[in-house]
Amino acid sequence: MLPMMRNQTMKSWRSAEQWLLGSMVLALAAAAFIWLVLGPAPAAPAHLTAVVLLIASLLASLIMMRRVGTTRRQMEAVLHGRARAEQHAMEAQRHSEAQWKEVFEHNPVMYFMVDAAGTVLSVNTFGAAQLGYSVSELLGQSVLKVFPAEEQHAAQTNVAICLENIGQTHSWEICKVRKDGSSLWVRENAKAVRRVDNQLIVLIACEDITERKQAENALRQSEMYLAEAQRLSRTGSFGWCAGSDEIIWSEETFRIFGFDKAPSIKRATVIQRIHPDDRARVLRITGRALSDWKDFEHGYRLLMPDGSVKHVHVRTHAVKDTSSGIDFVGAVSDVTARKEAEAELHEAQANLAHVTRVTALGELAASIAHEVNQPLAAVVTNAAACLRWLDREPANLKEARSVVQSIVKDGNRAGEVIQRVRALANKTTDQKTPLDINEVVNEVISLAQHELSSHRVALRLELAPALPLVLADRIQLQQVILNLVINAIEAMQPVKDRPRELVIRTRQDEAGQVLVTVSDCGVGVAAENADRLFDAFFTTKSSGMGMGLSICRSIVNAHGGRLSAFGNAGPGATFQFTLPWHRGHST
Amino acid sequence: MTGRPASRDTLASAEEPVVFVVDDDASMREALSNLFRSVGLRVEVFGSAHEFLQSTLPNVASCLILDIRLPRLSGLDFQAELAKADIRIPIIFMTGHGDIPMTVRAMKAGAVDFLTKPFRDQDMLDAVTTAIERDRISRDEAKVLSGLHARFATLTPREREVMALVTAGRMNKQIAAEIGIAEITVKIHRGHIMRKMTAKSLPDLVRMAEMLGIGPASGGPQT
Numbered sequence: 001m002l003p004m005m006r007n008q009t010m011k012s013w014r015s016a017e018q019w020l021l022g023s024m025v026l027a028l029a030a031a032a033f034i035w036l037v038l039g040p041a042p043a044a045p046a047h048l049t050a051v052v053l054l055i056a057s058l059l060a061s062l063i064m065m066r067r068v069g070t071t072r073r074q075m076e077a078v079l080h081g082r083a084r085a086e087q088h089a090m091e092a093q094r095h096s097e098a099q100w101k102e103v104f105e106h107n108p109v110m111y112f113m114v115d116a117a118g119t120v121l122s123v124n125t126f127g128a129a130q131l132g133y134s135v136s137e138l139l140g141q142s143v144l145k146v147f148p149a150e151e152q153h154a155a156q157t158n159v160a161i162c163l164e165n166i167g168q169t170h171s172w173e174i175c176k177v178r179k180d181g182s183s184l185w186v187r188e189n190a191k192a193v194r195r196v197d198n199q200l201i202v203l204i205a206c207e208d209i210t211e212r213k214q215a216e217n218a219l220r221q222s223e224m225y226l227a228e229a230q231r232l233s234r235t236g237s238f239g240w241c242a243g244s245d246e247i248i249w250s251e252e253t254f255r256i257f258g259f260d261k262a263p264s265i266k267r268a269t270v271i272q273r274i275h276p277d278d279r280a281r282v283l284r285i286t287g288r289a290l291s292d293w294k295d296f297e298h299g300y301r302l303l304m305p306d307g308s309v310k311h312v313h314v315r316t317h318a319v320k321d322t323s324s325g326i327d328f329v330g331a332v333s334d335v336t337a338r339k340e341a342e343a344e345l346h347e348a349q350a351n352l353a354h355v356t357r358v359t360a361l362g363e364l365a366a367s368i369a370h371e372v373n374q375p376l377a378a379v380v381t382n383a384a385a386c387l388r389w390l391d392r393e394p395a396n397l398k399e400a401r402s403v404v405q406s407i408v409k410d411g412n413r414a415g416e417v418i419q420r421v422r423a424l425a426n427k428t429t430d431q432k433t434p435l436d437i438n439e440v441v442n443e444v445i446s447l448a449q450h451e452l453s454s455h456r457v458a459l460r461l462e463l464a465p466a467l468p469l470v471l472a473d474r475i476q477l478q479q480v481i482l483n484l485v486i487n488a489i490e491a492m493q494p495v496k497d498r499p500r501e502l503v504i505r506t507r508q509d510e511a512g513q514v515l516v517t518v519s520d521c522g523v524g525v526a527a528e529n530a531d532r533l534f535d536a537f538f539t540t541k542s543s544g545m546g547m548g549l550s551i552c553r554s555i556v557n558a559h560g561g562r563l564s565a566f567g568n569a570g571p572g573a574t575f576q577f578t579l580p581w582h583r584g585h586s587t
Numbered sequence: 588m589t590g591r592p593a594s595r596d597t598l599a600s601a602e603e604p605v606v607f608v609v610d611d612d613a614s615m616r617e618a619l620s621n622l623f624r625s626v627g628l629r630v631e632v633f634g635s636a637h638e639f640l641q642s643t644l645p646n647v648a649s650c651l652i653l654d655i656r657l658p659r660l661s662g663l664d665f666q667a668e669l670a671k672a673d674i675r676i677p678i679i680f681m682t683g684h685g686d687i688p689m690t691v692r693a694m695k696a697g698a699v700d701f702l703t704k705p706f707r708d709q710d711m712l713d714a715v716t717t718a719i720e721r722d723r724i725s726r727d728e729a730k731v732l733s734g735l736h737a738r739f740a741t742l743t744p745r746e747r748e749v750m751a752l753v754t755a756g757r758m759n760k761q762i763a764a765e766i767g768i769a770e771i772t773v774k775i776h777r778g779h780i781m782r783k784m785t786a787k788s789l790p791d792l793v794r795m796a797e798m799l800g801i802g803p804a805s806g807g808p809q810t
Contacts, residue, residue: 370656370683374612377683377704381618384708388625396625403621410614450683453611454656 024064028057110186110206116163118143118156121201130208132179148177162192162202173209185213227251234334239326240267240316242290248326256312256334258304275301275309289328293318299335311339353551354427357479360548361424363486367451371417375410382407420447423475424482432559434469434582435477437506437514444481445504448489455489457500464507468581470514476555477579480563483548484518484575491522491573498571513561513578521572525565533565552577604648604719608632609639609665610681611657615704619652622708628715636665644674648726650699650718652711655682655689663689666696675725677718681706735795741783747801749776753789754796 035050104111110127114120120138128135131146138145147155151174162170171189178184186206194200227250230236236253240246246264254261257273267286274282278300289296295317302310316330361368382403389400420443441463452459470477485502492500502520509515525533534553549563556563556577563577606628608619616632623630633639636657651669655662666678677699682689690701699721700714742750745766752762759777763770786792 373683373704375614377681377706378612378614378618380705381615381622381708381711385618385621385625388622388708392625399621399625406614406617406621410618413614450656456661 020064025057025061028053028060032057108208110204110208112143112202112204112206114143114159114202114204116159116200116202118159127206130178130184131176137179146176146178148175148183151175151177158188158190159202162190163200166192166194166200168192173213176206184208185210231255234337236332238330238332240328240330241325242327243325253332256310256332257302273302273304275303277301289316289318293327309336310334311336349551349554350427350429353476353479353555356483356548356551357424357475360479360482360486361421364447364451364482366454367449368417368421368447370450371447372414375414375417378410379407379414382410417446420478424478426475428473428475430473430476432471432473435472435474437467437470437477437516437579438463438465440474440477441481441504441506441516444478444485448482448485451486451489452502455493455500457489457492457502460501460503462503462505462507464505467506467508467514468512470559470579471582472559472579473555476559480552480555480577481516481518483552487548487575488518488520488522491520491524493522495522495571508581509578511578512581514581515576515578517574517576519568519572519574521568521570524567524571525573530565530567534563602647603629604650604723605629605631605645606715606719607639607644607649607651607676609634609636609651609657609662610654611635612654615654615681619711622711623715626712636660636668640668640672644676648719648723650677650679650715650722652679652681652715655680655686655693663692663696666693666698670696677722679711679714679718732798735784735799738784739795739799742780746776746780746783749773750780750784750792750796751801753777753780754793754801 032050032054035053105125107124107126109124110130111122111124112120112127113122120141120143123135123138125135128138131138133146143159144152144155154172154174158170158172158174162168169189169191171187173185173187175183175185185208187209188204188206190202190204192200192202230250230252234252234256236256237250238253239248241248245267247267247270248264249257249259249262251261257270259265259269259273271279271283282298282300285296285298295315297313297315299311299313302312304310311334313333313335314330316328318328319326386400386403386407389396389403424447441461445459445461449459481504485504488502492502498521500521502518505515505517505519507515534549553563556579559579561577561579563575565573565575567573606619606623608616608623608630610616610619610632611634613634616634620630620632631642633642637660639651653662653665657665660668662680669676669678678693678697679700679702680690680693680698681702681704683704693701699718700710702711702714739747748766749762752765757765759770759773763773780786781792784792784795786795
């Protein structure tokens with residue numbers, strides 16, 4: 001329409017020009033004619049004037065014609081230029097459309113245009129190719145053809161939603177099926193529009209998200225594996241945002257703590273679940289971790305709503321990169337089963353220790369009887385003497401009193417021996433207290449004294465004075481020393497050619513630990529037995545259980561010490577153990 | 588009380604019997620010391636056999652109370668040691684528990700008694716009384732014997748020869764024939780023998796000869 005309007009304008013412009021030019025020429029010619037014909041006198045000047053006017057009119061018409069020609073040329077040039085520009089624009093538009101079509105055709109996005117019934121009105125080559133069809137195979141077909149049976153309903157619903165909300169864009173993820181039956185995941189953006197012919201159509205752009213879906217699936221699977229692994233290992237994970245006091249838990253962590261799953265949980269809530277006896281310690285440790293911002297590890301108990309107790313072990317790593325907002329990440333393991341097994345093992349060991357202790361006491365029975373009998377005999381004899389002092393005329397009260405004092409002393413002595421034996425014979429639980437090791441050695445010796453003398457063993461005690469205290473269970477330490485002493489006595493049994501001497505030394509070693517050595521001059525330890533010495537059920541004695549040294553080693557280990565044996569430079573062997581000194585006290 | 592409470596009594600009367608106690612247990616030593624002192628017996632206590640052997644023993648009636656289980660040297664070995672050293676002292680053994688083989692060994696070796704701790708005080712005192720009495724007798728016997736020996740030593744060889752034959756029941760004539768001297772000379776020897784030996788009668792001399800262990804086969808006393 002625009003070019004037509006331009007032509008009209010040009011034509012009108014041309015006729016106006018002609019009209020102007022023609023009228024001017026006519027006016028000049030008429031003036032010249034009138035002047036020549038109707039002049040007052042055919043005088044020369046009048047003629048001349050007429051001629052001049054004629055020439056002038058001719059000149060004027062010539063100039064006019066020239067000017068009109070120039071104007072027209074200019075006009076035409078302008079008009080020609082405009083036409084060319086219009087042509088260029090149209091060409092450009094055509095080119096652009098082709099480009100766009102090209103883009104749509106080869107864009108890795110599938111475009112569909114379907115009508116309200118779901119019939120494919122248009123599809124781009126890429127879209128068709130992605131589904132394994134040619135464009136013509138899809139045109140006019142129901143779009144449901146590219147959906148698997150289980151997704152068809154969803155596809156229909158989605159299209160219906162678009163149709164209900166004309167002009168609004170909807171998007172969803174859906175699975176499609178190719179011609180060859182393979183499936184692909186797409187994300188569809190769709191919009192219903194009304195065409196010029198009033199037909200409702202739905203434009204759909206689909207993006208292949210199969211890879212993303214696969215990655216998501218892989219991620220989900222990996223998460224599932226992780227969750228399963230956490231469940232199986234009874235180890236949950238957590239992230240702790242100290243700033244916001246939020247803790248993010250894994251599913252297993254929720255299960256361990258017995259809370260319902262929630263996006264995050266407050267520290268105060270966790271503390272509520274911790275066993276009241278452990279709370280203060282946990283608060284102290286976590287508080288210190290917050291201020292130091294260091295990795296930490298601790299164990300505590302949970303008191304569950306049903307009254308049961310769980311043991312958990314927590315390892316926590318301080319995150320130095322705070323971009324995630326997490327300050328600490330950690331793992332929490334439910335170690336209840338392990339703790340229970342440990343407790344059972346400990347009990348079994350304690351029972352075994354008890355049995356070996358009683359066995360050792362049995363070996364010392366004669367010695368112990370002697371140790372009790374000796375003060376008892378003294379008591380009886382003293383009492384008789386006392387009576388005789390009293391029966392004298394006059395009674396010797398001074399002597400009687402002195403004798404009664406001896407009776408008290410000896411009675412106490414017998415009682416102490418019995419207490420020691422009873423303590424050793426009893427089943428006891430660990431009671432670690434600060435002890436003077438020399439005292440423990442002397443207590444054991446008091447029971448074994450007679451055993452030593454009846455086996456003609458001379459005892460030499462070299463107990464260092466003012467040793468630091470050790471934190472230990474008195475009975476267990478007595479058991480260790482008792483075992484070593486009994487072994488030493490037995491090892492010296494076959495010795496006939498030299499004095500049998502047992503040396504017990506205590507001292508502080510170079511590392512500051514308390515060292516106890518028991519040396520004999522007996523048969524020593526055969527090289528082939530040295531490695532097995534501390535093994536359970538290993539014995540060189542005909543009547544031995546082979547538990548003594550094994551138990552001794554586990555007792556010493558449990559005290560943070562070490563029990564070892566070596567052959568002497570001379571005859572015999574030396575057994576020694578170290579114990580860390582109790583840092584809380586020192587003598 | 589590991590000292591010797593009997594020391595002042597030793598000064599008071601040297602003839603009083605002494606009880607020696609050897610026990611490694613101080614309480615037991617003290618208790619025994621109390622018991623013996625309460626009945627007025629002198630007592631000396633020692634912690635070991637070694638200590639006992641180191642001390643000088645008074646020459647009075649005494650007995651030794653010994654714990655059978657002593658450190659280093661056992662009571663039985665100690666008994667043997669004393670016998671070897673010819674220290675004749677009655678021994679009463681004490682033991683913590685009845686040990687039959689040990690008891691048998693001790694009694695065979697001449698122990699007076701064997702008491703199991705704890706013992707009745709009267710049993711111990713009776714044992715001590717018996718032991719001291721036995722020691723007194725043996726000391727008296729020893730004194731008599733040594734007197735006999737001294738008197739026997741004054742006899743000439745010929746007189747000893749005649750005494751052996753006389754106490755063997757030979758007639759003067761037989762003796763004279765046997766050793767080839769005159770009967771009258773035998774009579775003179777007999778008279779010297781009776782006087783030197785302070786024998787009141789022939790049976791008295793025979794008893795002396797028995798104590799000295801003199802027989803016709805042997806020429807001298809057997810000790």
